[in-house]
């Protein structure tokens with residue numbers, strides 16, 4: 713998986729909605745998603761890696777700092793997620809989770825190579841990753857998926873900012889490819905949540921929405937503060953980035969909670 717995942721499509725430009733996966737929010741199908749993950753894995757093509765990056769030091773330093781944090785976030789082995797997934801007694805879903813984790817680990821390898829190209833180094837621990845993993849393990853599968861979703865939204869928007877704002881065409885294409893994967897991950901998790909929320913009353917789902925929103929907003933604000941220097945060199949204002957994240961969150965959460 714690891715070496716294969718370094719080779720991905722080299723198409724340029726940041727996709728706004730490039731993932732091929734359809735958001736079937738009315739019905740979650742493990743079989744459909746297994747097919748998506750298998751096809752996505754099979755269809756990966758080689759990236760065109762630049763030999764040299766003509767990126768000023770003032771841009772590199774904050775970008776490396778942010779990518780180091782993302783890199784450890786993408787590295788996890790998904791032990792808890794696999795354990796929770798097992799409780800559903802759906803082997804096909806377990807396979808989906810396995811391929812999802814492998815895809816994220818593939819992103820970690822790609823980010824590691826980008827950091828290396830930028831002459832940065834990898835880190836093995838950061839307090840935000842520790843906090844994020846701890847939050848995920850607080851309760852069961854739904855909490856785990858919800859916290860993963862917050863990371864997917866923030867990650868998707870940060871990678872898109874890299875795809876749009878970095879002054880290197882090859883890197884922009886690489887980040888665009890990651891964005892496409894992240895869009896599909898969002899669809900995968902939201903549609904799963906939709907299925908899980910079906911048994912709840914409207915009042916309960918509304919309460920969940922407000923609780924999730926508060927947690928999401930808090931995590932977003934911490935992220936924006938922690939990554940403010942990178943966002944600045946990528947031309948993203950804190951308020952603008954927050955609005956983009958909230959928009960994406962609201963659309964997915966409202967659908968998943970059957971509130972739209």
Ligand SMILES: [Fe+2]
Nearest residue numbers: 786816819894
């Ligand atoms: Fe990822």
Ligand SMILES: [Fe+2]
Nearest residue numbers: 816864894897
């Ligand atoms: Fe992801």
